Amino acid sequence: MRWRVFQTLKGLRARRAVPLVLVALAAWAVGARFAAEALVVSEELERADALVVLAGSSAYVERTARAAELYREGRAPVVVLTNDGQLSGWSNESQSNPTFVERARRELIRGGVPNEHIEVLSRRVASTHDEAVLLREYADGYSLHSLLVVTSGYHSRRALWTFRRAFEGSDVEVGVSKVEPGLQTPTPGTWWLSPRGWQSVAGEYVKMVYYRVSY
Numbered sequence: 527m528r529w530r531v532f533q534t535l536k537g538l539r540a541r542r543a544v545p546l547v548l549v550a551l552a553a554w555a556v557g558a559r560f561a562a563e564a565l566v567v568s569e570e571l572e573r574a575d576a577l578v579v580l581a582g583s584s585a586y587v588e589r590t591a592r593a594a595e596l597y598r599e600g601r602a603p604v605v606v607l608t609n610d611g612q613l614s615g616w617s618n619e620s621q622s623n624p625t626f627v628e629r630a631r632r633e634l635i636r637g638g639v640p641n642e643h644i645e646v647l648s649r650r651v652a653s654t655h656d657e658a659v660l661l662r663e664y665a666d667g668y669s670l671h672s673l674l675v676v677t678s679g680y681h682s683r684r685a686l687w688t689f690r691r692a693f694e695g696s697d698v699e700v701g702v703s704k705v706e707p708g709l710q711t712p713t714p715g716t717w718w719l720s721p722r723g724w725q726s727v728a729g730e731y732v733k734m735v736y737y738r739v740s741y
Contacts, residue, residue: 565680565683575672575673581607583612589678606664607631614628631644674701675689679704680707691741
């Protein structure tokens, strides 16, 4: 008898727990989506002296596609690529393992950007901060007055903050054009279902904290 009572009580507790679990999951999904969307910002410039495609290894496809679109719209006369020096996989086209920046150049050309309007900054960068510092030097050297940074959506808030921080005290206007999540990165509603999403969203918050403390 006692065993049956115990089993009955256990079943009741389990049934009562189900709605709580469902509510918790719904709250998590809403909060996760909000956290992802909060990383995505856009500060477009109608016209810039140069478009800057930030290095991002495998994210080069979505970033170069957006940059090529902006170039075709006449938003800037040149596209600048930063170089993280990372090698990509095997390319049957070139019969080699090209760097991601080489692949990015090819994607820009396929997208309608003339090769002579693409400039690759040869000095290797290891972070968004490195890119911002390098672009400040580049802008000073060529007397540029505006840059439109092109990057992935979840990277856009930190990229904008980092570049504006690096360009403080200059007369260079910096904007950011983001790639909407969902191409090479998970959507805001599903990022927590994949390792790539955790790297893109949760990892980005860790980097933002580090950047605020370090720079």
